[in-house]
Amino acid sequence: AQKITQTQPGMFVQEKEAVTLDCTYDTSDPSYGLFWYKQPSSGEMIFLIYQGSYDQQNATEGRYSLNFQKARKSANLVISASQLGDSAMYFCAMREGYSSASKIIFGSGTRLSIRP
Amino acid sequence: GAVVSQHPSWVICKSGTSVKIECRSLDFQATTMFWYRQFPKQSLMLMATSNEGSKATYEQGVEKDKFLINHASLTLSTLTVTSAHPEDSSFYICSASGTGGYSNQPQHFGDGTRLSIL
Numbered sequence: 001a002q003k004i005t006q007t008q009p010g011m012f013v014q015e016k017e018a019v020t021l022d023c024t025y026d027t028s029d030p031s032y033g034l035f036w037y038k039q040p041s042s043g044e045m046i047f048l049i050y051q052g053s054y055d056q057q058n059a060t061e062g063r064y065s066l067n068f069q070k071a072r073k074s075a076n077l078v079i080s081a082s083q084l085g086d087s088a089m090y091f092c093a094m095r096e097g098y099s100s101a102s103k104i105i106f107g108s109g110t111r112l113s114i115r116p
Numbered sequence: 117g118a119v120v121s122q123h124p125s126w127v128i129c130k131s132g133t134s135v136k137i138e139c140r141s142l143d144f145q146a147t148t149m150f151w152y153r154q155f156p157k158q159s160l161m162l163m164a165t166s167n168e169g170s171k172a173t174y175e176q177g178v179e180k181d182k183f184l185i186n187h188a189s190l191t192l193s194t195l196t197v198t199s200a201h202p203e204d205s206s207f208y209i210c211s212a213s214g215t216g217g218y219s220n221q222p223q224h225f226g227d228g229t230r231l232s233i234l
Binding site for chain 2: 035037042043044045047050091100101103104105106107108109111
């Protein structure tokens with residue numbers, strides 16, 4: 001069965017510093033996708049970045065990058081030059097298989113707080 | 117980009133009432149939608165997978181008769197919490213992907229419904 005683990009319940013980071021949010025996963029399916037979502041206090045889920053199991057390079061989207069280490073089964077999110085607006089819950093998630101109709105399972109989340 | 121609309125945003129009702137939550141994909145067709153439940157400061161727990169034109173697939177431990185799901189069209193899924201009680205109070209959120217997509221397509225989420233049962 002698929003499993004996502006986020007071991008950091010909360011993190012405090014100084015504004016403008018980089019931050020890494022940890023995520024490890026477990027699956028027996030060779031085909032899978034990894035996602036990171038941001039959830040502000042208002043509750044909506046904001047898609048940040050995606051990494052496929054067969055992707056050769058780490059995904060990047062603006063200030064977000066994903067440090068994908070397949071052998072270690074880790075998919076850490078790196079936020080460069082953090083901003084006050086980055087304060088939110090961050091969820092790592094995984095989908096097994098090829099289809100977008102497959103379910104996505106979420107980790108327990110990390111609450112990130114940016115200090116001015 | 118893809119938009120998913122969820123209605124209502126807030127519901128406060130008395131114990132024993134049934135509550136219906138709607139999830140609509142506004143600019144794409146969604147064969148499959150998903151319903152999640154989130155308690156305060158916790159993660160999203162998948163409740164069920166809603167399939168257009170067929171029965172929903174429920175996760176282990178989720179009561180089918182308590183949480184009725186209907187996916188009557190490619191743009192609408194509904195979740196009905198039947199005979200709601202205070203322990204059903206939670207944040208319910210739906211998501212959807214376009215039809216025939218590959219695994220790199222993200223789920224697009226509605227803004228969620230905060231349900232409070234008095």
